[in-house]
Structure formats: structure tokens, C-alpha cells
Amino acid sequence: MSSVVRGARIVHTVSGRRKFVDRFARVLVWLAFAVAIVPLAWVLYTVVARGFEALLLPTWFTNSLQGILPKEFAGGVGHAIYGSIIQALIASVISVPLGIMVAIYLVEYGRGALARATTFMVDILSGIPSIVAALFVFALWITTLGFDRSAFAVSIALVLLMVPVIVRSTEEMLKLVPMDLREASYALGVNKMRTILRIVLPTSLSGIVSGVLLAVARVMGETAPVLVLVGYSRSMNYNVFEGNMASLPLLIYTEFTNPYPAGQLRIWGASLTLILLIALLNIFARVIAWAIERRRA
Numbered sequence: 001m002s003s004v005v006r007g008a009r010i011v012h013t014v015s016g017r018r019k020f021v022d023r024f025a026r027v028l029v030w031l032a033f034a035v036a037i038v039p040l041a042w043v044l045y046t047v048v049a050r051g052f053e054a055l056l057l058p059t060w061f062t063n064s065l066q067g068i069l070p071k072e073f074a075g076g077v078g079h080a081i082y083g084s085i086i087q088a089l090i091a092s093v094i095s096v097p098l099g100i101m102v103a104i105y106l107v108e109y110g111r112g113a114l115a116r117a118t119t120f121m122v123d124i125l126s127g128i129p130s131i132v133a134a135l136f137v138f139a140l141w142i143t144t145l146g147f148d149r150s151a152f153a154v155s156i157a158l159v160l161l162m163v164p165v166i167v168r169s170t171e172e173m174l175k176l177v178p179m180d181l182r183e184a185s186y187a188l189g190v191n192k193m194r195t196i197l198r199i200v201l202p203t204s205l206s207g208i209v210s211g212v213l214l215a216v217a218r219v220m221g222e223t224a225p226v227l228v229l230v231g232y233s234r235s236m237n238y239n240v241f242e243g244n245m246a247s248l249p250l251l252i253y254t255e256f257t258n259p260y261p262a263g264q265l266r267i268w269g270a271s272l273t274l275i276l277l278i279a280l281l282n283i284f285a286r287v288i289a290w291a292i293e294r295r296r297a
Helices: 016-055 078-109 112-127 130-144 151-175 179-187 192-203 205-220 224-229 248-255 261-296
Strands: 002-006 009-013
Touching: 016 261, 078 112, 078 151, 078 192, 078 205, 078 248, 078 261, 112 151, 130 151, 130 224, 151 205, 151 224, 179 192, 192 205, 205 261, 224 248, 248 261
Parallel strands: none
Antiparallel strands: 002 009
């Protein structure tokens, strides 16, 4: 880039080479965007086109498949929706307080060997596959402790997958809180714990809520824990500690063995239902974050 003096102004002229590099980089970015969005759009179109018919069934969201023949397209996936939601809810009740407290410790108190060990364990949990978490829970909860396969065992495995996501997202949100707010609180004589509860957490609450709901949306589509830790049921089961319980991923896997057109339609319909459920959670996370920010403003 060269400079040309014109009267009292200095005009910067951009060389042809830099213009070419800039345009070339823009083209590469748009190509990368197209490479990423085209498969996604194709998958969404395929699932919607093949599964939309199932959602038109009046009993799709409310009924179960109890008493429905494999070749009969009737009933619904209400039992699977309930299973997916209740398993994710139990996992959230356990993992959300644990993850937030771990994040607070690492950001506000973490020093020394214990903090380094905690960070190391969170990094390990962030990288483990879901099948490893499921097998660990199976070995500990079922084989060693002698409990039966159940929806609660699935929730325990989901906790192992949710905690690192919540810890990392909450940790980043807490770090974004300006240190000046903490120091101003300390200067007024407020202790550290009250400062965290009254200043730090409310300031970062919208980001924390978004991270938690995104973690919930992520684990709701996990297949490995439900395949290993609970059996499939075609009826509604409200007991999370005993018996088989369906979920949307487990229903999709089970219907793969159904050779009839009704089974294929249930597969695509359940897939579309799962996508819609996760999309609603993501939208809900954005709305909650926006509402919190607006209330603070």
C-alpha cells in the first residue's frame, strides 16, 4: 500500500496484489460456507420431505406404539418424546449445579494442584466418546453395583457428557465479567462469595443459560447410552429406575429392523421430531438469553 499526497490529504492506494488476495480470500470463505451449508440443507430437506407425513398423524405426538403392529402406521412417538425429555431433564438436574460450581471454582478460586487436576479431568471428559461414557456407567452402575438397566442409568451417562460442556461454557462466561465489577464490590466491603452470587453470576447469567440449554440439546440426540443402558419399550414407562423406556434415538434404531413402509415412515418422522425438538431448545436458549439481557438493561 502506497501513500499519495493530495493537498492537505494523504490518499492511501491499495496495490493490485492486495486487492487480489482480499478477493481470493473472500471467494474461499464463501466456498467453505457453501461446502458446509449444502450437505446440511440436503439433509434437512430429505428428513422433512420423508418425515413430514408422519407428523400429520393426529396421534403422533401423544400416543405410543403399544398394540400397534409393525406394518400398521398408527399410534405415535409420545412415549419416545417423553423418554428423551425425562432422561435429559434428570441429567440436567445433576450436571447443571455440578458444572456451574466447578466453573466458579476454576475461575474464582482455582489455584494449585487441585485446580490443574480439575482442568485436566474436564479436558478428558470433553474428549471421550459417548460409547465410552455408556460402557463406564454399565461397568460401574450395572455390573459392579448390581442395578438394572434403566433410564436413570442413561441419565448418569449423559451427565458425563454434559458436565464438561457446561463447565467450559460457564467458565468462558465468568471470565467475560470485568474485574472492575469484582473490585468495586470488594471495595464496598462485600465478601467474595456474595460478590460471586450478587455480581458475577447475574452478569453472566444469559450466557450460562444458553450454554446449559445447548448442552441439553446436544445430549438429547445421543444414541450410544440408550443402546447400552436401557431396553426399548413400545409403551409409556414413567418409572425411570426400572423397566425399559423408549427415546427418539432408540426408536429410530429399533425401527431399522422393521421392513414395512410404516417402519421407514416412523424412522423419518422420529428423526424430524428430534430435529424439531433440538431446534426448539436452541431457540428457547436464545430467547431466554435475550430476555435476561433486556431485563438487565
